[in-house]
Amino acid sequence: MSIVYCLRRNILQSSTSEFEQLQQLLLGSELDHLKRLEEQLKRVEFRTKDEREIIQMVMPLLDRMLQERLQNPEDAVVKVLSTHLSALIAQASQTNPAKLSLALQSTIAPAISKEIANNKEKMIDALYPVMGGMVSKYVSEAIREFVESVNEKIEDGLSFNRYKRKVKAKLSGVSESELLLYESRESLISSLLIIHKESGLLIAEAHLQDKALEDSHIVASMATAIKDFINDWIQKSQKQGEVQILSYGDATLYIESAGSVYLIAFLDAVPDQELRSHINSFFGTLLMEYMEIFQGFEGDSSSEEIATLTTKMEAYLNLQEGAEGHTSPAHHSNPMKWIAVLLGIVGLGYGGYLGKVAYFEYQLAQKIEQGTGYQVAVTCSSDRVILEGRIDRFEALSPIEKIVQHATPKPIENQLTMPLAKVQERFAWQERRMDGLSIAVAKRQKRLIEGYEERTKQMAQELEGIQKQLHKLQKYLKATTMSQHDTLSRLNQLNHEREAIERVATMRREIVSALKQAFGQSPLLNSKEGSVDFAKVNLFMPDSDQINDALKPILQESFERYLFVLLNDPTLRSYIQGIVIEGHTDSSGGEQYNLELSQKRAESVRTYLLSQERIKALHAEGLIRAVGLGSRDIVEVNGVEDKEASRRIKIKFEIKSNKIVENIEKIIDD
Amino acid sequence: MIRKKILLLGDFSVGKTSLIRRYVDNSFDDSYLTTIGVKISQKRLELEGISCELLIWDIEGATPTRSIPHSYFKGASGAIFVCDVNRSETIESLNEHINTFLMLNHEAKHVIAYNKADLLSTPQKEELFLPANAFLTSAKLDSNVERLFTTLAKEVLL
Numbered sequence A: 001m002s003i004v005y006c007l008r009r010n011i012l013q014s015s016t017s018e019f020e021q022l023q024q025l026l027l028g029s030e031l032d033h034l035k036r037l038e039e040q041l042k043r044v045e046f047r048t049k050d051e052r053e054i055i056q057m058v059m060p061l062l063d064r065m066l067q068e069r070l071q072n073p074e075d076a077v078v079k080v081l082s083t084h085l086s087a088l089i090a091q092a093s094q095t096n097p098a099k100l101s102l103a104l105q106s107t108i109a110p111a112i113s114k115e116i117a118n119n120k121e122k123m124i125d126a127l128y129p130v131m132g133g134m135v136s137k138y139v140s141e142a143i144r145e146f147v148e149s150v151n152e153k154i155e156d157g158l159s160f161n162r163y164k165r166k167v168k169a170k171l172s173g174v175s176e177s178e179l180l181l182y183e184s185r186e187s188l189i190s191s192l193l194i195i196h197k198e199s200g201l202l203i204a205e206a207h208l209q210d211k212a213l214e215d216s217h218i219v220a221s222m223a224t225a226i227k228d229f230i231n232d233w234i235q236k237s238q239k240q241g242e243v244q245i246l247s248y249g250d251a252t253l254y255i256e257s258a259g260s261v262y263l264i265a266f267l268d269a270v271p272d273q274e275l276r277s278h279i280n281s282f283f284g285t286l287l288m289e290y291m292e293i294f295q296g297f298e299g300d301s302s303s304e305e306i307a308t309l310t311t312k313m314e315a316y317l318n319l320q321e322g323a324e325g326h327t328s329p330a331h332h333s334n335p336m337k338w339i340a341v342l343l344g345i346v347g348l349g350y351g352g353y354l355g356k357v358a359y360f361e362y363q364l365a366q367k368i369e370q371g372t373g374y375q376v377a378v379t380c381s382s383d384r385v386i387l388e389g390r391i392d393r394f395e396a397l398s399p400i401e402k403i404v405q406h407a408t409p410k411p412i413e414n415q416l417t418m419p420l421a422k423v424q425e426r427f428a429w430q431e432r433r434m435d436g437l438s439i440a441v442a443k444r445q446k447r448l449i450e451g452y453e454e455r456t457k458q459m460a461q462e463l464e465g466i467q468k469q470l471h472k473l474q475k476y477l478k479a480t481t482m483s484q485h486d487t488l489s490r491l492n493q494l495n496h497e498r499e500a501i502e503r504v505a506t507m508r509r510e511i512v513s514a515l516k517q518a519f520g521q522s523p524l525l526n527s528k529e530g531s532v533d534f535a536k537v538n539l540f541m542p543d544s545d546q547i548n549d550a551l552k553p554i555l556q557e558s559f560e561r562y563l564f565v566l567l568n569d570p571t572l573r574s575y576i577q578g579i580v581i582e583g584h585t586d587s588s589g590g591e592q593y594n595l596e597l598s599q600k601r602a603e604s605v606r607t608y609l610l611s612q613e614r615i616k617a618l619h620a621e622g623l624i625r626a627v628g629l630g631s632r633d634i635v636e637v638n639g640v641e642d643k644e645a646s647r648r649i650k651i652k653f654e655i656k657s658n659k660i661v662e663n664i665e666k667i668i669d670d
Numbered sequence B: 001m002i003r004k005k006i007l008l009l010g011d012f013s014v015g016k017t018s019l020i021r022r023y024v025d026n027s028f029d030d031s032y033l034t035t036i037g038v039k040i041s042q043k044r045l046e047l048e049g050i051s052c053e054l055l056i057w058d059i060e061g062a063t064p065t066r067s068i069p070h071s072y073f074k075g076a077s078g079a080i081f082v083c084d085v086n087r088s089e090t091i092e093s094l095n096e097h098i099n100t101f102l103m104l105n106h107e108a109k110h111v112i113a114y115n116k117a118d119l120l121s122t123p124q125k126e127e128l129f130l131p132a133n134a135f136l137t138s139a140k141l142d143s144n145v146e147r148l149f150t151t152l153a154k155e156v157l158l
Helices: A002-013 A017-027 A029-048 A051-071 A075-095 A097-118 A120-156 A160-172 A176-183 A216-236 A273-295 A304-325 A335-350 A352-372 A394-407 A420-519 A549-568 A570-575 A591-610 A658-669 B016-023 B031-036 B088-092 B094-104 B122-127 B145-157
Strands: A189-196 A202-207 A245-248 A251-258 A261-267 A376-380 A385-390 A412-417 A531-533 A576-583 A624-628 A649-655 B002-010 B038-047 B050-059 B078-084 B109-115 B134-136
Touching: A017 A029, A189 A216, A189 A273, A189 A304, A202 A216, A202 A304, A216 A245, A216 A251, A216 A261, A216 B031, A216 B038, A216 B050, A251 A273, A261 A273, A273 A304, A273 A352, A352 A376, A352 A394, A385 A394, A394 A412, A420 A549, A420 A570, A420 A649, A531 A549, A549 A570, A549 A576, A549 A591, A549 A649, A570 A576, A576 A591, A591 A624, A591 A649, B002 B016, B002 B094, B002 B145, B016 B038, B016 B050, B016 B078, B016 B109, B016 B145, B038 B145, B050 B145, B078 B088, B078 B094, B078 B145, B088 B094, B094 B109, B109 B145, B134 B145
Parallel strands: A385 A412, A576 A624, B002 B050, B002 B078, B078 B109, B109 B134
Antiparallel strands: A189 A202, A189 A261, A245 A251, A251 A261, A376 A385, A531 A649, A576 A649, B038 B050
16 A cells, blocks of 8 residues: 555656656556556545444454354463453343344253253252242142142042942941042141130140141141231231141141131141041031030130040041051952942942932932031932931931931931930930920019019009199190180170270261361360360359250250251261260359259259250150269369359260270270 | 130330240240241149140230231230330330230230349339339349249139
8 A cells, every 4th residue: 555655646746748748658557557546545545534334344354253263262262252251141132132042042051951961969959949949839739720620520520439439438337538538648637736716725636646746735826826817918918718728848737717716637738629628527527516615615625525526536537547557448348248239230220210319318328427427328208308327416416407408308207316315315404404494484474474564553653644644734725725715705805895996986086076067166165075065154143053044045056056966967876875964063062062053953954955846856865864063173264263164064975985995994804 | 734825915125035035945936926926935834733834925016017917816815015114115005005905805814024124223123113913024134034924824824
């Protein structure tokens, strides 16, 4: 490259035409080549400034170099690459993991295989903490599911083994559930604990020989605490269910809960459904028998009942263990029985219907045994179910009958037998109970009757009181009603009187008005009270009742006018009670004298007036009366008696208001 | 043999577990205490000729992030409530523990341990006023521990 550059510089420096001609002559085609080289050089210079293009150009070269080096490894190369290898792998795993794993697969897989082959133990130790638990979990789960699935199918189906077991049970006299326990030796129950649920105290325990638990009481409490802890978590998580299986190392604890106790079975493997069902059935029989003991447990496990409970639990465990060393129940059976079995199978094939009935009977007997622990023979006839067998407690009857009633609606014929002692004991108990009940009932009856009598007395007294009260209330009500009626009546009367008064008042005003109109401006008319007063005319001389003759025409004319106003109009007349001629004296004489004189004066005027024909024609004699008032109403002028004016008569009308006033006064007085 | 369930209750770090260690014959691994909040220990004793056994549930104090199942409290015949005599808040919370316990076990008996008495000076001890059923205890010096448990056992069993 430096030679080319020198040539280029020389060419540029020789610029003259001669020189160019000389160049053309000497160099000719080389000069053209030189120009092409110059152009290429320019391009190369441009490329060297672009870093990415340089890398692209150089990378294939480096790849080839690297491949060559790796194919013929040298320590130095490996040393250099190993320092960057981890970073390169990390980078590749992020940018293109698929490609990286593909690249590594071919190398690593054979390497691991080789390593496992060479150092098997070490590799297992290394991988187990990571893989062991996971593998173990999935394998256990898969096996458990498989076993349960198989068990279910066996349970539902008509497998030969099942029938074989049933037939075996019939012939050997050993229950099917016990035979099942023989067969389920894969999950060995080593211990059974019955624990009081609330306190966690151990009520009873049983263990296989050499399998006794150390500190079984602490274990029982601890198992209770763990179960409570997990159940508490389950409840807080709002999930359904209860802990039933706890595993620790090789041990598995199957926990069943009922009533006031737990039953814990220690096993060497997780029990399948069939075994669980069997354990539960056994637990059920214990619960029925010892329920009262369990409920009343207060920490004392030394009672006789708990000792028998322990014996039963041990027998249950030993039955299981016995299968290992002892011959199975089938081995005890007589070969002749197997021939009979075959004949029986032929017979079953011969009579399908009979077989169905027999199968039902058998199933029912099994249910009874599982539910109550008693072996009861069941025979179904066309109209009833006959139960035969032996039970040792009356309490067992009810659950047995319930199971049968649940299975068939046919009536039960009970031919179950019981030890005579138990029967007698039961009768004695019943008798005692009946006696006790009779006494209690009689006492209760007496108490009730006494109570009722007392209550009846109280109620009669209360009733009497209520009746008295009611009577008083009725009287009060009557009185109130009457009073109200009376009040209303009086009120009505008052209203009538008020209306009458109003009418009278109105009528008085009308009469006075009519009198005013008739008398005009006559000084004789007292327009305030509607009277004609002869005070101004000196009608009488002192001590005389003789009417002044000169004044008689005035008297007659005035009275006639007065009467005409009052009596001519029928409406006004209907209100007129009477017409009063009042006689008056001056104050000169004594009172009695004046009264008599005034009376004479009034009578004198009345006589005179009634003697007049025109007045007679009015037929008002009965209405007119004379009254002497003495000197009680003298006429005074500026505080001095006007004796002439006092000697007078006054004519007034009386309206029919007196009766009304009397009525009002009476009402007010009442 | 009569067995009874006894609870040991109190706030965190008042010395319940130390009292148990000082007293009992046998117990489960301590790791269970932190796992499920309870540690169960066993103590056999003879009271007036009667053989009996206490199953002592050392129940961890509840914290805001962790609650203790109430079923632990059930079925207990008695309880020992423990407080740290040097920490007033643990004494104040005794009532709450006692009320919770008695609510679930109406007829149960209880005693109180004012623990860590070894940290008190003599004048402080003299000024201290304790209820009738309380004991000033020290697991460290084995002071009153036996008496505490025996008193409750007598209450429960006799």
